Amino acid sequence: MKYQYQQLIGGAWQNASNGGTWDVLNPATEEVVRSVPFGNAKDCEAAIDAAANALPAWSGKTAYERAALLKKAADLIRERASELARTTVMEAGKPMVQAKGEWGVAADLFEWFAEEAKRAYGRWVPSRSAAKRQLVIHQPVGVVGLITAWNFPAYNVARAAAAALAAGCSIVIRPSEFTPLTAMEMVNILVEAGISDGAVNLISGEPESMGQEMLRNPKCAKIHFTGSQRVGKLLMDGASKTVKRLSLELGGNAPVLIFPDVNLEQVAASAVAAKFRNAGQVCISPQRFLVHSRVSEQFTDQVTSLASKLCVGNGLAAESTVGPLINARQRDRVEEMVQQTQSAGAKIALGGKRPPALARGYFFEPTVVTNVETETPLFQAEIFGPVLPIATFHDADEAIEMANRTRYGLAAYVWTNDFRAAMRTAERLEFGMVGVNEWTPQSTEVPFTGWKESGIGREGGAEGLEEYLETKLIAFGGLA
DSSP: OOOOOSEEETTEEEOOTTOOEEEEEOTTTOOEEEEEEOBOHHHHHHHHHHHHHHHHHHHHSOHHHHHHHHHHHHHHHHHTHHHHHHHHHHHHOOOHHHHHHHHHHHHHHHHHHHHHGGGOOOEEEOOSSTTOEEEEEEEEOOEEEEEOOSSSTTHHHHHHHHHHHHHTOEEEEEOOTTSHHHHHHHHHHHHHHTOOTTSEEEOOBOHHHHHHHHHHOTTEEEEEEESOHHHHHHHHHHHTTTTOEEEEEOOOOEEEEEOTTSOHHHHHHHHHHHHTGGGGOOTTOEEEEEEETTTHHHHHHHHHHHHTTOOBSOTTSTTOSBOOOSSHHHHHHHHHHHHHHHHTTOEEEEOOSOOTTOOSSSOOOOEEEESOOTTSHHHHSOOOSSEEEEEEESSHHHHHHHHTOSSOOSEEEEEOSOHHHHHHHHHHSOOSEEEESOSOOOOTTSOEEOOGGGEESEESHHHHHHTTEEEEEEEEOOOO
8 A cells, every 4th residue: 555654634644834854764774765745833733723623523433433533543453564564664673573573463452442432431320319410421531632652552542542532532643753654544544444534643753742732732631651750841831721631651660579589591592582672672671670689680681592593684684683772872872881880880781882783773782681779870870772781689578669769650570480489579669560470461452551650540440431521410300
C-alpha cells in the first residue's frame, strides 16, 4: 500500500501551515529516511477544531459500530506487520523481530479495546425514595491530545488511541519528531479501516507550541503524554490553569531483586534478553540489578559472558540483536552516566564505550557495570540505554529499602523460589507493576500503571478504557 506521510487534519492529508519540514534520520546510519511536515500551534489548533467537529458523529456511533472499525484496523495491521515493522526499524533502530512484535501488540490493543468498548457499563442504584430512580452512565471525555514517545512508536500510539477511540473520543496524535513515520502509517490504516472525517487527526511539529495549544485550548478535554518527568511536570503545571485531565507515563528506574535460591543460569539468560531489548530504551526495562552477595559474583560472570555474545548493528540485519540509541544526545548521555559511575568507584566488566567498528550510527556497546553505589547516576537515574548495573545486598529488608530509594515507581522485578519471600517483597515494593519470576508483568488486558513520579492514570485493561470516560449521574424524580 502507498502511505501518506503528511499531517492528517479533518480527513485531509496536508503539509505544515508554516511550510516547515523535518528530516527523519535512521539512527543506525545517520542518513535521512524521509522528510515530513513540521508545523506549529496553528496546525494543532486546526486539528483540535476538526476533532471537536467530528466528536458528535463519532461518539454517537454505538460501541459495536466503533468496535467493528477498530477490529478492522487490527486485522490490517496483522496483514502488513512485516512492511510496517521495516519502517519502524528505519526510524527507531530496533531489530526487525522486535519491531514486528511491537506492531503485533499494537494490533492486539486495537482488538482488545474494540471488545472492551462494549463493556463501558453503567448501573442503576437503588434509591431511598420510591419516587426516585438513579442511573450512573459513562460518556466519552471529548477531544484527546496524544503526545507519544519514540521508543515504542507503534505501541505508545496504539495503547492510547485504541482506548480513546473505543470510548468514543476523537483524537489528535502528536508523535515524537524522531519517529513520526510509524504513527503516520498507523493513521493511514485507521483511515482505511473507516475511522476518518476528523475522528483521527495527526500533527507533526514543534513539541512545545503544540503542547501549549493542547493545554490552553478548551476544546481539548484531555492530554495523554508518554515521555520525561520534566515535560510531564510542565504539563501538570499548565493543566492547572484549566483543570484539564491528564494521563502521564513518565518512565521508570526498575529494580531487580535476585535472591540466592534461584537458578542463576536461567535468570542470567533471561535478564540479558530483557535488559538489552530495544537497546535498553524501555520504560519498564530492568535497570538496577540488586543481587544477593552470596551469588553476585557468579551472576556477574554469567551476564557478562552472555552480553558479550550480543550482536550490535543495524536493525535490518538479521544477525543484529542490539540496535542503536535513538540519537546522538541519548548516546552521549548514556556514555556520560557510565563514566561518572565509574569515576565513583564502579567497575566496568564489559563494554562501556562506542563500538569501534561502527563509525556511523548512535551505537553503544552492551555494558555491564559492577560495584555500583546507590548515589551514582546508574542507580539514581533512568538509563534508557544498553547498560546493566549491579549492586549487592545481604538481606531482604536491605534490598527492599535500596529498591524503593527512587522517585520512580513504574516497574520492579523479584526473582526467588520462596513464595513467602516473593509475596512479602512484592507487597512492600513501591511500584505500580511487579513481576515475580518474569520480565513482562504488563499485557493488553491488565493495567499499565505507575506510582510516585512515574505518572498518573492507567493504560491497558478495563482501567485503560475508563481513563477516557466521564461519569454522569442521572436522577429521575416525581415517579411516585
